[in-house]
Structure formats: C-alpha cells, structure tokens
Amino acid sequence: MALLILGIVLFLGIHLTQAFVPDFRARMVSRIGEGAWKGLYSLVSLLGLCLIIYGYGESRLTTGVLYTPPVFLRHLALLLMIFAFIILAAGFLPAGHIAMKTKHPQVLAVKIWASAHLLANGETNSVILFGAFLAWGVLVRISLKRRERAGEKVLPVFKSARYDVLAVAIGLVAYLAFIWRLHEWLVGVQPIAMG
Secondary structure, three states: OHHHHHHHHHHHHHHOHHHHOOOHHHHHHHHHOHHHHHHHHHHHHHHHHHHHHHHHHHHOOOOOEOOOOOHHHHHHHHHHHHHHHHHHHHHOOOOOHHHHHHOOHHHHHHHHHHHHHHHHOOEHHHHHHHHHHHHHHHHHHHHHHHHHHOOOOOOOOOOOOHHHHHHHHHHHHHHHHHHHHHHHHHHOOOOOOOO
C-alpha cells in the first residue's frame, strides 16, 4: 500500500503545482530551462504513474474491504463511464458544445471516472486511489474557477458541433473497447462478468 500512496503523492502532487503554487512552473523554467522542466515534470509523472500501477496491483493481495457496493451501483458506474469517455474525448478535440458546457472536460472526466469507481469498488486500495483522484479533480476545478475569475485562464472557444459528434463516436468506441477487453488487459478486472 505504501508504493500506491507514494505514487499517488508524486503523480497528483506534480499535477497540483499549478493549483497551489501558480508561479512554480515559471520559477522552475527560469532556473533550469523549459526543456529540463518538461523532462522533470514528465519523469515525476511517469514515476508516480508506475508506482500507482505497481502499488495498486500489489495492494490487491492484502487490501481490506471498507464496503461492499450493491449490484445496482456497479450498473450505475458502467453508465457513468460512458459519459466519462465521451467528455474525455471532447477534451482532446477542438471545442464543440460538450467542451463549452463542461468548461474543463478532462478534469470533469477524471471526476466522473473516480466517482464511478468509488461506487463500484469498496476495497481499501480502491477507495484510496479513486478518492485521491476525485479530490484532485475537485481541487483543480476550484483552482481553475479562481483563475478564470482573475482573468488568467481562457475557456475553450466554440469551433463546431461536428466535434461533439466525433467526441461521442470516439468516446463510445473507447468505452466499448474497455468493456470488451482493455480494462481486463490493463487492470486485470473484467468490468462486466462474461459468462
């Protein structure tokens, strides 16, 4: 469990620097250069992600159970994940209505993903992992809202509704791929029991 927690601290910590220390990036760039900062940021992120993956896998062998979700919450989680995939896809495309309405689609997608997984998983390691990502999403959204009010952060500018259609298509294909096999291959858990 210690490696999982260390990974969470590294990965989410580096991703919270803009929210809690807004000038940290600028100071680091002036001190070590933009390329070195991007390399350091990427290295810390990758190390954190690797520790999360390894630590989560290892902690599954010894984790306790905080709660056992009823079956209907697992169904609700599957439904929420459809929206998470579509909104995440919208965040990587030029802005359509989805990106405009959600304002920060990637952050919202992470919050939906984390919430859905908290509904479906009551193991201690799952609650720590998904609870941490949900808390990260809430903190980042608060920070973004403050930056918007200060005029610092610019919201996406609408380009075309065709990007909404594309986001729905990409999101549904990705969702179906995860349900079919990707979740099992990447995480070791089949989200829908197949026979």
